[in-house]
Amino acid sequence: MTSDSTERAPHSxxxxxxxxxxxxxxxxxxxxxxxxxxxxxxxxxxxxxxxxLLPQLAATDEERVQVVExxxxxxxxxxxxxxxxxxxxxxxxxxxxxxxxxxxxxxxGPDGTHSHPTHPxxxxxxxxxxxxxx
Amino acid sequence: MQSILAVDDSASMRQMVxxxxxxxxxxxxEAVDGQEAFEKAQTQSVDLVLTxxxxxxxxxxxxxxNLRGLPAYSSTPILILTTESSDEMKSRxxxxxxxxxxxxxxxxxxxLEVIRKVIR
Numbered sequence: 001m002t003s004d005s006t007e008r009a010p011h012s013x014x015x016x017x018x019x020x021x022x023x024x025x026x027x028x029x030x031x032x033x034x035x036x037x038x039x040x041x042x043x044x045x046x047x048x049x050x051x052x053l054l055p056q057l058a059a060t061d062e063e064r065v066q067v068v069e070x071x072x073x074x075x076x077x078x079x080x081x082x083x084x085x086x087x088x089x090x091x092x093x094x095x096x097x098x099x100x101x102x103x104x105x106x107x108x109g110p111d112g113t114h115s116h117p118t119h120p121x122x123x124x125x126x127x128x129x130x131x132x133x134x
Numbered sequence: 135m136q137s138i139l140a141v142d143d144s145a146s147m148r149q150m151v152x153x154x155x156x157x158x159x160x161x162x163x164e165a166v167d168g169q170e171a172f173e174k175a176q177t178q179s180v181d182l183v184l185t186x187x188x189x190x191x192x193x194x195x196x197x198x199x200n201l202r203g204l205p206a207y208s209s210t211p212i213l214i215l216t217t218e219s220s221d222e223m224k225s226r227x228x229x230x231x232x233x234x235x236x237x238x239x240x241x242x243x244x245x246l247e248v249i250r251k252v253i254r
Contacts, residue, residue, distance in 0.1 A: 040146055051153070072242040075150050079239035082144040083217055086188070121217045129237025130219065131248055134228045 022099035026092050033088045040081030047074055076128055087121045136253060137161040137178075141171040141185035141197065142215075147238075151184060151215070154242040155249075168192025172200050179206060182253045187216035187223065195223075195230045202231040211252040215240060 051071055058064040123129065138160045140151045152162045163180060165171035169191040175183070183201065187194035194214045201207040211233040216223075219237045227235050233252050236245065 044146055044149060048149075048153075072154075075154060075242050076239050079147060079150055082142075082147045083238060085144075086217055122219055123217065123237075123239075128239055128241035128244060129217075131234065131236050131244060132224060133234040133248065133252070134232060 019099045019102040022095045022102065026095045026099070029088050029092050029095070033085055036081060036084045036088070040078070043078060044081075047078060083121055083123065090121065135159065135161045136181040137163060138249070139163045139165060139171055139175060139180040139183045139185075141165045141168065141183065141189070141194070143167050143186065143189040147186065151240075154240075154245060155184075157242075158246050158249075160249075168194060168197035168200075171197055175201060175207065176204070180210070182249060183207075183210060183212040184215055184249075185212065187214055187218050187227075195226050195232070198227065198230040198232045211249075211254075213248065213252070215245075 051074075054067045054071065055064070058067045138155050140148055140155065140162050141164075142148045142151065143166055148164050148166075152164060155162045163174060163178065165174050167189040168185065171183070171185060172192065183197075185194040185197055192200075194216065198212050198214070201210070201212060212231065213234045213236055214227050214232050215236045215238060217238045224235045234248060236248065
């Protein structure tokens with residue numbers, strides 16, 4: 001058995017308190033947010049350094065067009081950090097809500113349902129979003 | 135040089151927006167939320183406002199409403215750039231006086247195209 005496998009959390013948590021499980025998942029999501037934030041910051045730093053040098057490397061107009069297109073594609077993709085963190089925070093809010101409900105089963109509304117926080121991120125990929133001019 | 139007030143609570147988003155706008159020759163003034171943007175807009179004039187929606191202290195739609203209440207910003211283009219894509223939110227933005235609603239992630243070429251179309 002490797003040391004890596006001994007550090008993993010057990011997959012089976014039979015008998016575990018569901019509210020406590022929610023809290024653990026919230027904590028995992030907090031770590032995920034920190035990892036995404038750190039990776040995003042490092043990528044941005046590298047992007048800025050490379051983007052500053054790229055125009056000097058393009059000799060022809062065709063190369064310049066390619067450089068601009070590549071930089072623009074990177075700008076679109078690098079927005080993942082903001083979206084991923086918003087999505088993670090939303091998942092944390094839902095878990096927090098679920099945890100509260102599990103801790104207080106008597107909190108049902110008159111129709112027997114709970115209201116959920118509204119979802120700020122509906123995108124499934126990093127393709128550019130829609131544009132509406134009013 | 136035309137100036138744009140870029141508002142977003144995410145530092146990485148502000149960086150991507152600034153990089154795109156500065157590369158196209160615009161002066162960029164940054165604000166971390168609607169409240170700071172509203173304060174900056176009253177001390178320096180800008181040609182366009184590009185704001186996020188979900189921010190602490192003051193959200194984008196409230197910023198639009200507040201800016202439209204100032205005579206200096208009655209006709210300044212204000213674009214909302216957000217992850218929010220529901221028709222309900224877009225309607226709220228439109229009712230507040232926003233010029234347009236752009237869903238993240240943005241494509242720099244398309245963002246600049248829209249800005250050139252609405253900026254005076």
